[in-house]
Amino acid sequence: MPPRRREVDRPLRKEVRLLGRLLGEVLIEQEGEELFAIEERIRTLAIRRRRGPSDGRAHAAAELSKLLAELPHDRLEPVIRAFTVYFRLVNLAEQHHRIRRARAYATDPGARPQRGSIEAAMHTLKKAGVPAERVRAALRTLDVTLTLTAHPTEAARRTVLEKLYRIAKNLEERDRCQLTPDESARKLAEIREEITALWQTDEVRRDRPTVGDEVKNVAWYIEEILWDLIPDLPTVIGRAFEAAYGEPLDAEIAPLRIHSWVGADMDGNPLVVPAVLEDALFAYRIRGLRRLIRAVRDLGGALSQSVRHVTPPPWLLASIEEDAAAMPEVAAHFGPRTEGEPWRRKLHFIEARLTATLEHAEHGRAEARARSGQGPAREGRAFVRPEEPTVGAPYREPAELERDLTVVADSLRAARCASSGERRARALLTQVHALGFALAELEMRAPAEDARAAAASIAEGRVEPAQMTPEARRVFEALQRIAAAQRDGGESSCRTLVLSMTHSEDDVLAALASAKAAGLWDEARSCARIDVVPLFESLAALNDSARILRALLAHPEYRPHVLARGVQEVMIGYSDSGKEVGLLAASAALRRVQETLPKIAAEAELPLRVFHGRGESVARGGGPAHQALLALPAGSVGGRYKATEQGEALDHKYARPELAMRTLEIMLSGVLLHTLGAQPRPPTASELRYAAAFDELAETGRRAYRGLVWEEPKFVEFFTAVTPIDEIARLPLGSRPSKRRAGGLESLRAIPWVFAWTQNRAILPGWYGVGSGLEAMGQRPEGAELLKEMMASWPFFRAVIDNVEMVLAKADMTIFAGYAELAPAAARKAVAPRIIAEYKRTRSWLKRLTGNRRLLEGNPTLQRSISLRNPYVDPLSFLQVELLRASRGGDSGRDRSLLLTLNGIAAGMRNTG
Incomplete structure (x- = not known):
């Protein structure tokens, strides 16, 4: 590690050692010296297996496997919990270090503004020659919406997060205040007390949370964090503008809106009635x-x-x-x-x-x-x-x-x-x-087929809910209750209906007819009092979205509705498209949609808002937000940006005010730079050439991905055997089932799909097919040079590759090979070698593109974070393999330990679904 990096990271390493020492004291006090000795031996062997001399790594691995296999039954759960709590504390220390670094930037008069901050964006705009009045005009109309959702990707209980929050507050006070020796000792004692309480708290929920529990959870983030930050944003923006342009902003701005699906997301959740x-x-x-x-x-x-x-x-x-x-x-x-x-x-x-x-x-x-x-x-x-x-x-x-x-x-x-x-x-x-009057503006999501069923009943004169099918009745009655809420509290109570799995304009027209019949029609304005938002998720729907939007905006009944509403919102899904065709093909389709739909809306003289249905993992559209925003196609933002914030993202990004403000700054600065065209872009002719090349890459990647996941006869058998997918379905993470409906792989949600592959350390959805695409292009005449040119000049391609590099750095094929042994021999032989070969292919081509000898060589912060965790995740992975083998052999006495490994690996990987 370079000297400067060591100096920057020294407080983090010191804090990790402190928290680890306190955890060790708690383990001795609560469980005895013997458990602490076992945990330390496991930790030492795991580190030697990763970082020891090359001739000793195999011996350390064998010794570690033997130690874990011989672990007494009564020591199994405490060992798993010890590593899980350690990950929670390391994650906490890293969060605190991010805050510490942001504060260091803010308080150092000689430092440049932190990358991604609003002040950095303002200086970029000034340097690019964007006049102050144009920035003011953009800020006045800036419209950024966060939609909080309850997807079950947060594996930690709320009570666990609250204890961690209190530890964080104590760390902050130790960091920022000049404490007397007595005060310092008291703060240390308080941290130790919280770690003890953390140890004594059950990591696994007893029951699956209700929808009401999820509403309370999301309300906590709004009431405790976002409520006080919202009015600070104009001040932060005004100060940054003045620092860059040397004059006051003098503009009324309110750029942020907070929405929520929690409590109104009917897509595949029978509990939301x-x-x-x-x-x-x-x-x-x-x-x-x-x-x-x-x-x-x-x-x-x-x-x-x-x-x-x-x-x-x-x-x-x-x-x-x-x-x-x-x-x-x-x-x-x-x-x-x-x-x-x-x-x-x-x-x-x-x-x-x-x-x-x-x-x-x-x-x-x-x-x-x-x-x-x-x-x-x-x-x-x-x-x-x-x-x-x-x-x-x-x-x-x-x-x-x-x-x-x-x-x-x-x-x-x-x-x-x-x-x-x-x-x-x-x-x-x-x-x-x-x-508005609420903590968040509620949005309703429902399957498009249910809206069609409701519209069909209405068209046949069956307008009483009792006369409808259960699916039609659920949507229709929900719309009636929204109408009642609007009469009592105004339109902003709930004015968005997202239609999942939209496949045609008829889906949207059916929803409009249902809203009209349910009492959501405004005669004075000749429109419904709700925005109907098609959600394009499958590859076919994404590819057909241009035709659907043209048909809607020309429709004699729908066009006046949109004109009166003032904007057409379209949602694009990153999750299901990735699960269906792989990362490259989904990325290509999503890029094409964002290039095409704004042009169609402009031709129809109607504003368009693109709603990004992103998850936290790369396979579901995750990754660094600032980089992702700047990589979006030109004209696709236009001052309007809307995205989901899902599950574990709330804790990672919004658990503390400083983290939340940094998250909001990153998002707003990216939207502002994109809107004003200040982000670097290649010339139009070059971008067209790059896009055509990427579409070729994507098609090769799609064939490779589909060939394995959907066309290999043994794949489902292999997937079921080598991932804890059945155990994930039993883990009480959220109110939503893991499947939309009864069925096989096609009905499995993208979240548990990614969660399962993250648990076995392959993280396949985040990279499979990428190596095949790069190799096919790179082996063409001048193909390798074109790829390097795209990497150097095209932000979109660089963002995709950077995200894949991050996933590959987290993946571990050696660990995955242990999971592969759980599969029947025929399935293992048919699938595992293909996965390992594609991993090696992808890794090799990424190194060629980046010119680095090691993955993440250009991102030492992330490289450090992953290397800090991986040795400690490994023992949990080894244990999970043995527990899966025992459980499938009929030993149900260790099921709780198995569920605990799911929590532990999720905490260690910092990513579930």
């Missing part, structure tokens, strides 16, 4: 309103400006008089208390209206629960002071609250209170703009 969707709508809204009431009360408490010292503008006083006339009881109650304090008086009226809005929502929830036979609502009026009147007109939609808060903020500026209240008022306005 209309009543559950309705509960989710109420839960988001009630929690959001309570948070707003508290925020308005705090703001009112802060705005103590008196007319004796500040002159309020007349239009603020006129607004207060209007409120007093509309809410005389509130005026009578607060009048004496707020005499001469106009802003505080105005905030009391806003609070009264919000309280009335909350009471209206709670009353609606009570009625809904009574209709469904669940009894009275459980939510109480926790944020209403008993002595206060709540007689006010409920807000009908968030826009009304925004107008009131704008009056407050603008009047503070007019009265020269910019430094004594305006900032806080605008912060709250930004939160309302991003979230």
Whole structure:
């Protein structure tokens, strides 16, 4: 490791040693010296197997296998848990180190802005000659939406994450504060206590979480992390703009929206029924309103400006008089208390209206629960002071609250209170703009075939839910409940319907007809009050998406609907396309779609928003976000970007405020650079040549991938034997089943598909077929030179290759070979050699392309992270192989240990599905 890198990483290594030492003390205290000695021996042999002298590695591997095979039954689970907890602590230390490095950039006056930061983007724009006014205009219209989802890729329980969060807070205090010896000792003791509690906490959930549990989980990230960060974003952007351009931004910006599928995602989840969707709508809204009431009360408490010292503008006083006339009881109650304090008086009226809005929502929830036979609502009026009147007109939609808060903020500026209240008022306005009344705007997802079934029933005159098939009834009743929620809380309660597995324009038209019949039609605007979003997932659907969009935008009923809505949203799926045709072919199809659809929308004179259905793993569209954004085709962003944030990504990216802000900066800076065309691109003629070459690569990769996964007769037998896919289905990760429906490999979701291959260390979906594509192209005359040219000049190709390199560095064919021994001989002989040969082929060609002797030579941070973990993941992999063999041999007494290895390997690999 170079000296500079060692210096940068020294605090991380020190922290890992500290946490490892404390874990060792806990192991001795809780389990005894013997277990600690076993764990240390396993750790030492695993490291020697990886990093020892070449002549001693085989001996270390044999000794390690013997030690694990002879491990006493009562020591099996503690050993697995010891390594799992260690991974959790290492992950935590790395998160903290990322925060430490970001803070070092921010506090070093001589340092360049951190790569991916908004300030770095602003300097890039300035250097590229983009004028300040053009940047301002882009920022005013910037529209970035995060859609949080509940895909079951988070293997850790919420209670485990909370303990880790408390350890992180203690590490931060040790890092940032000048502690006395007593304070330092106390912080160390608190960390040790949390590690002890972590050891004593069950890693595996007893029961599969409910949809309600998942709603609470996603609400935690919004309430505890994102809520306070949203108003900070305009400040961060304004400061970065001024640092680059030397002048104030002076523009009202609110670039971020938070949406959620959790509670309304019906795709393959039978637990999400209309009543559950309705509960989710109420839960988001009630929690959001309570948070707003508290925020308005705090703001009112802060705005103590008196007319004796500040002159309020007349239009603020006129607004207060209007409120007093509309809410005389509130005026009578607060009048004496707020005499001469106009802003505080105005905030009391806003609070009264919000309280009335909350009471209206709670009353609606009570009625809904009574209709469904669940009894009275459980939510109480926790944020209403008993002595206060709540007689006010409920807000009908968030826009009304925004107008009131704008009056407050603008009047503070007019009265020269910019430094004594305006900032806080605008912060709250930004939160309302991003979230509305709810913690997040809910989106519904449903299978396109269910929408077709509902539309068919309606067309035949069977408009009563009881007359419909179960699938049609579920979609139709859900739309009816969304209509009711919109009547009570405005359109922003839920105004998006994503149609999974869309295959034709008829799917979208069927959804529109169903929405109209369900009460979601706006006669005044001649449109539905919901956006219908086709989700193109299969290769055939992606390839047909251009024809489908043209047909929709020319349709005599659908075109007026979109014109009234203002934008057509189209979602593209990275997961199922990758599972179907492999990484290269899916990447090529997704690139073509993003090149073509914006042009079709522009021809139809309609804005288009592309919704990226990305996962956390490379096989499902994951990878470095900034690099991925800059690699998107020209014109595919246009100031609008929307993407899913799934499962484990929430913990990796949003578990701490500093991580979340860094994530948001990376995303916003990438969108801004792409929108303003400041990212490097090859000339158009070269890009066309590169795209044609990549399509050839992709077709070769598709044939190789399909030839193995879908056409090899023994593949399914091999896959079932060498991965813990059946055990994954039993692991209580999320409310959703691992399959959309009964069936074989075709019905298996992409998440458990990737999870299974990650467990056996092959990570096949992230690279299989890439080597074949590169080899076929590279062996053509001048093909190798073309590939190197693409690598040097085309960000899209470089992003694909960099992601594949990362996956290959995590994969381990030696470990995989042990899993392959679980398969019947015929299946193993038919499949395993092909996988190993393709791995070697891909690895060899990547090294030729990058010019590196080792994988990730150009990314030492990631290389260090992987090398830090792999030796410790190996023992869990060896144990999992033996446990799978025992379980399939009829020994069910070790099933719990087997499930624990799934958790441990997931924590060690930092990636599940």
